[in-house]
Amino acid sequence: MIYKFFNITGLLCLFFKVSLSSQLEYKLNILVDVLASILNFIGSIFILSLFFTNGSNLGGWSWAETLIVLGIYNLLESFTISILQPNLTQIVRHVQQGTLDFVLLKPIDSQLWVSFRSISLWGLPSLLCGIILVSYGFYQSDYHFALTTICAFILLLSCSVVILYSLWFLLATTSIWFVKVWNATEVLKSLLMAGKYPIHAYPATLRLIFTYLIPIAFLTTIPAEAVLNRISVEMIVFTLCFTILFFCISRAFWIFALRFYTSASS
Amino acid sequence: MLLFNFRRKARRFILTSKSLLVSQYSLMIEYRVEIILWALSGVLPLIMLSLWLGSSAASVFGYNNEQLTRYFLSVFVVRQFTAVWVMVSFEEDTIEGRISPYLLQPITPFWRYYYSHIAEQISRIPIVLFLLIVFFACFPSSFWFPSLVNIALFLVIMYISFTIRFLLHWTFAMLSFSFERASSLERLLMIPYLFLSGLLAPIDSFPYLIQKIVMFTPYPYLLSFPAKFLAGQEVNFLRNIYILILWLTIFLITGILAWKRGVREYSSMGA
Numbered sequence: 262m263i264y265k266f267f268n269i270t271g272l273l274c275l276f277f278k279v280s281l282s283s284q285l286e287y288k289l290n291i292l293v294d295v296l297a298s299i300l301n302f303i304g305s306i307f308i309l310s311l312f313f314t315n316g317s318n319l320g321g322w323s324w325a326e327t328l329i330v331l332g333i334y335n336l337l338e339s340f341t342i343s344i345l346q347p348n349l350t351q352i353v354r355h356v357q358q359g360t361l362d363f364v365l366l367k368p369i370d371s372q373l374w375v376s377f378r379s380i381s382l383w384g385l386p387s388l389l390c391g392i393i394l395v396s397y398g399f400y401q402s403d404y405h406f407a408l409t410t411i412c413a414f415i416l417l418l419s420c421s422v423v424i425l426y427s428l429w430f431l432l433a434t435t436s437i438w439f440v441k442v443w444n445a446t447e448v449l450k451s452l453l454m455a456g457k458y459p460i461h462a463y464p465a466t467l468r469l470i471f472t473y474l475i476p477i478a479f480l481t482t483i484p485a486e487a488v489l490n491r492i493s494v495e496m497i498v499f500t501l502c503f504t505i506l507f508f509c510i511s512r513a514f515w516i517f518a519l520r521f522y523t524s525a526s527s
Numbered sequence: 528m529l530l531f532n533f534r535r536k537a538r539r540f541i542l543t544s545k546s547l548l549v550s551q552y553s554l555m556i557e558y559r560v561e562i563i564l565w566a567l568s569g570v571l572p573l574i575m576l577s578l579w580l581g582s583s584a585a586s587v588f589g590y591n592n593e594q595l596t597r598y599f600l601s602v603f604v605v606r607q608f609t610a611v612w613v614m615v616s617f618e619e620d621t622i623e624g625r626i627s628p629y630l631l632q633p634i635t636p637f638w639r640y641y642y643s644h645i646a647e648q649i650s651r652i653p654i655v656l657f658l659l660i661v662f663f664a665c666f667p668s669s670f671w672f673p674s675l676v677n678i679a680l681f682l683v684i685m686y687i688s689f690t691i692r693f694l695l696h697w698t699f700a701m702l703s704f705s706f707e708r709a710s711s712l713e714r715l716l717m718i719p720y721l722f723l724s725g726l727l728a729p730i731d732s733f734p735y736l737i738q739k740i741v742m743f744t745p746y747p748y749l750l751s752f753p754a755k756f757l758a759g760q761e762v763n764f765l766r767n768i769y770i771l772i773l774w775l776t777i778f779l780i781t782g783i784l785a786w787k788r789g790v791r792e793y794s795s796m797g798a
Contacts, residue, residue: 293715314584
């Protein structure tokens with residue numbers, strides 16, 4: 262078991278090393294993406310500031326508190342750019358060209374392989390922006406620092422990363438039936454944009470949809486509440502259960518979908 | 528003689544346009560599901576609408592709930608019919624070498640891409656209509672119907688806006704003749720569009736100085752102006768049209784220059 266774990270970590274390190282060195286070939290692209298992330302950062306803060314012009318709040322959240330939500334959104338975006346996007350969009354290509362055969366034949370879990378085969382550097386600027394925003398928001402809002410807060414935040418942030426991964430993976434898995442799902446990820450991306458703002462800023466019906474149908478509330482608002490020490494233990498347990506359930510569903514769906522995979526040539 | 532020649536040219540142009548449009552439309556119809564998904568990915572203005580409705584900040588710049596709803600719904604419509612993806616498809620065509628046979632044809636490839644965009648917009652009409660009907664069924668109080676003259680004028684404005692945006696992207700797409708991955712520039716082009724065109728917040732909500740600066744860029748004319756016109760807001764119509772035509776001319780020139788330069792580069796590469 263321990264041997265297997267080290268084996269997998271070693272493999273992942275190797276995957277990441279290879280993909281990083283192949284990306285450094287396109288230096289202009291890296292420059293463009295860093296610039297894009299910085300501009301995106303400034304633009305998002307600018308738009309957010311418009312909601313606070315006359316000292317109003319956004320669904321009961323103050324300016325500093327909303328910045329934490331935006332920061333967490335940035336952290337998740339960096340995860341999307343560096344892991345989800347480069348890997349999960351490739352599933353479509355594997356199905357289209359029939360190369361999924363080779364993946365399935367490898368002596369490694371196929372879900373692990375298709376999900377973590379490559380990593381992209383372009384997520385780094387977003388990661389940095391996210392860390393700055395969360396720390397600034399935390400510094401501005403007058404909540405004192407405590408170890409439990411940090412633990413709860415890290416736990417709930419990992420939950421949101423797993424939920425985001427499961428959402429993307431569920432969608433990417435459907436490419437086994439419908440080959441062109443690239444557009445579906447665009448729909449998901451545009452819906453997830455709603456996570457830039459606290460869930461309480463939305464009307465009641467949308468709040469319900471964003472909690473249970475598309476779990477956007479779990480992605481940004483709940484970790485932000487953990488930072489602000491506003492979260493109850495029951496809520497943490499509920500989020501944890503929800504995350505595990507969601508991950509299991511995505512895993513089961515992948516195994517189910519593979520039963521329907523008929524190679525490209527047949 | 529000159530007149531005769533002109534008439535023949537015009538007739539040929541209409542004929543080629545028609546056949547390109549018809550062939551591209553039948554191509555688009557193949558991808559029905561994709562088009563529905565593309566249309567759905569344009570829900571961002573509606574999400575922003577729900578945020579603005581819940582915030583008291585909108586009253587500062589003098590928008591009531593009805594005006595907000597109309598504005599963002601118009602933004603939604605304009606956004607649906609001015610989507611541009613020429614950079615991605617042009618890059619794909621150059622990398623895979625499909626552009627070479629297009630260059631041999633006696634028609635500029637520009638029209639092929641332009642009409643494929645228009646064909647896609649036509650195939651979107653039923654989806655957008657359906658979404659609008661659903662929206663008005665849920666919120667009947669926000670219903671409005673502009674006069675027919677205004678709708679016709681709106682269509683003209685929107686198509687000028689669309690063409691400006693298309694030419695802007697076309698100009699940068701020409702870089703794929705020289706660089707392999709020019710489409711990553713699209714991300715950079717999208718960012719000012721996202722924040723300065725009025726997609727996320729009406730331009731009127733910006734601080735005064737930023738409003739003044741933004742009006743010197745083409746972005747408000749790509750989305751905010753047509754949307755405001757459709758929503759029935761007071762706009763300085765003639766002045767905006769002049770500026771629209773000015774931007775159209777500027778990007779027409781850059782587009783043609785970039786095309787000529789790109790084709791030269793391409794042949795010299797011998798790919």
